[in-house]
Amino acid sequence: MHDYIIVGQGIAGTLVAHFLLQQGKKVLVIDHQHHQAASMVAAGLINPITGRNFVKSWRIDDLIPFAIQTYQQLEQQLKVSILETKNVAMLFNSVKTENDWLVRSSNPDVVDYVAKDFYVDFYKDFLDDVQNGVEFKQAGRVRLKELILAYQALLQKEGNYLEEQFDYQALEIEPNQVQYKGVVAQRIIFAEGFQATQNPYFNYLPFAPAKGDILLVNIPNYPAKDKLVKHGIFIIHLKEDLYWVGSTYNRDYKTIDPTPKAKKSLEERLSRVLKCPFDLVDHITAVRPTVRDRRPFIGQHPHFKALYLFNGMGAKGSYLSPLFAAQFVAHLEQGKDLDQEVDIARYYSYFEEK
Ligand SMILES: Cc1cc2nc3c(=O)[nH]c(=O)nc-3n(C[C@H](O)[C@H](O)[C@H](O)COP(=O)(O)OP(=O)(O)OC[C@H]3O[C@@H](n4cnc5c(N)ncnc54)[C@H](O)[C@@H]3O)c2cc1C
Structure with missing residues (x-):
């Protein structure tokens, strides 16, 4: 039994x-x-501050410490590396977004999550359209x-x-x-x-449910492997020169399989911001159990x-x-x-x- x-x-x-x-x-x-x-x-991101309005994720103060403790315990039990602790670098492409952030930045909800060492010129070297940005700590990636x-x-x-x-x-x-x-x-x-x-x-x-398309791309010599970069889309280092780029969010999907339209849209969004060349490795989809x-x-x-x-x-x-x-x-x-x-x-x- x-x-x-x-x-x-x-x-x-x-x-x-x-x-x-x-x-x-x-x-x-x-x-x-x-x-x-x-x-x-999924990229498996743990992201405390989300969206255009820089809102603290629901229950995040309790969820993150418990998630970290659980994944660390599983790392020991399974002898595999599961948790990557990395800051989210959220980049702004307009003065308006920068101003929106300035309004939010002193809010007690977000203050504790702001990292001190953000340096915008670093990102301007390899990304286009960077007006300014902010870095959030207590973030990371779970290798689901x-x-x-x-x-x-x-x-x-x-x-x-x-x-x-x-x-x-x-x-x-x-x-x-x-x-x-x-x-x-x-x-x-x-x-x-x-x-x-x-x-x-x-x-x-x-x-x-909401379908998500993502690209796997090779980006040789990309300098921000240790950050979870969000510049319209996320660019996330996986291993060696391989990166996770995405994603789309589509509740009105006709097929759960990859479509040429979503692939083109993601490639265009990446080309618009990334100064260095990239090679497409794969285009994959999955469906989020959203409610x-x-x-x-x-x-x-x-x-x-x-x-x-x-x-x-x-x-x-x-x-x-x-x-x-x-x-x-x-x-x-x-x-x-x-x-x-x-x-x-x-x-x-x-x-x-x-
Ligand atoms: C593109 C994309 C990006 C995402 N990025 C993030 C992120 O950065 N951070 C984050 O926290 N979340 C992210 N998510 C969301 C996250 O992936 C989901 O919240 C989470 O994976 C849901 O897990 P689950 O176990 O409920 O479902 P699933 O991962 O879908 O697992 C369900 C399992 O059930 C099995 N199953 C289903 N039906 C049957 C059946 N009849 N018989 C046997 N087996 C069955 C399937 O094979 C599957 O293994 C993302 C999702 C997508 C699609």
Whole structure:
């Protein structure tokens, strides 16, 4: 008898499995390794101040320290490098943006995140249209793909992993347990990312997935490897001369595959700002599990009490998932209350209407 089946091993399912296994639970993780899983394509940025209005990310003061602690612990356990601590260099291309920042810069919300050593002339050497900028600290990048693959290897080694597409028709639900192809578990947790829209038990929720296109490019001799540069688009160092460039954000997509239009748009945006030459290596896409009210979807099914959801990490899975996975496991195992802002109970009326 298993304690839990988890469907989906993106960053969400990985961290729920991690905290459950830490508590000695018997867990089976099922994943079909979808190549457009958001976690395998995302840059994994932890970015405390976002958007044109320089707004502090929701709950960021709690989320970042917990994320850092969790990833450092996983680095030790898995013996892989997961966390890169780097400042975000946000560059402005107009006097208006510079003025907007000046208005915000003394706000107590953002002051603690401003790095002192920003030097704009450094960026003007290799980027066009740089008016000014600011650097934010307590930022970084989580190597999500490396973490997920290492965790998958651990699950496989311990016999806790099944590679297949979960078949919802094969799930037998009883009041206090579920059965899936002969595996009996007390509870099942769905963490399928954007593919939860295909889940017959939870697709009543208002998911609003957003497709993202990114480019992988080679930029020889790029001088800002140690910064997460945002100049309209992000330019993020991955390894050697390879960089992640993106991304688009599209809720109105017709296909989840790469399109020539998005590729052209990203190439043009990069050419506009980058003075040095680059070579295109790849163009890839994935879909973010974004939701209408921009808060995670976590909790118990309104009718089937053995069914749970851990999803809705949106565009911020690398720093939302650690704290909320830990809180979710404390809810499941120690009966702690779920945060009302993330609890899917806020949408139970949608289920009743369906
Ligand atoms: C272009 C792009 C850039 C991004 N950049 C950032 C960033 O810089 N920082 C940040 O924090 N976030 C970023 N995000 C968002 C982040 O990627 C997501 O929040 C996060 O990865 C969601 O993780 P998840 O585990 O919920 O979903 P996913 O990563 O999609 O994982 C879901 C898993 O479930 C499996 N699955 C689904 N259905 C089934 C089934 N029926 N049977 C078996 N397995 C199944 C899939 O194979 C997959 O492995 C970005 C996303 C995109 C697309």
